[in-house]
Amino acid sequence: MTTFSQQPWSLEFLVTEAPGYISRDVITIASGAGIIQPGTVVGKITASGKYVPSVPAASDGSQIAAAIVGFRVDATSADHLVTAFTRTCEVNGKHLTRDASIDTPTEIATQNAQLAALGISVR
Template sequence: MTVLVETRHPGEFILSEANGQRSREAITIASGAGIIAAGTVLGKVTASGKYIASAVGASDGSEVPAAIAIYGADASAADVAVSAIVRDAEVNGKCLTYHADRDQPAEKAAANTALATLGVIVR
């Protein structure tokens, strides 16, 4: 028997957001970032202004969470434009995806605190 695994749906993590979808912004996932799942916590690379998964060990600006991807994307070979939550929203923390090196509870809590400074509250 074949086992089917359902992945995250676009926007599944959003609990509430500002009127007029003011919480959203069009962003660019940087080429080479690989496959980004819906609900991935992203950081902004200072030099390019593009986004990649926010890694604790990064030193290019992306270590600071700055957005959450609403849709999944494959940025393995080219830049990809997606919508992201960047301000004034409440999100379900159980539906977020963090970079693999952000695996400790304290690291995830720090990411959630950084998102809170943007007005993105992780519940």
């Protein structure tokens, strides 16, 4: 029997958002970030204002969760614009994509607290 694996769907992580799309912003994913799946937690690089997957070991500002990407984007070789959730929404934590280094309940809770500071509630 053939085994199929399914990629995350756009917005499948979203439970609710504020009226009028005020939960969303268009952000720039930095070139070199690779293929970013919907639901990926990203951080903002302080120097450039661009976003990359949030990694706790980073020291460029991106170690702090700043948004959740809404749609798949390929930023392997160029910057790419994408809609992301930056405030006032509820998301399903089981559908978020986090860096592989975030693998303990404490690290997950820390990242969830960073999102909560933005008004993003992880359920």
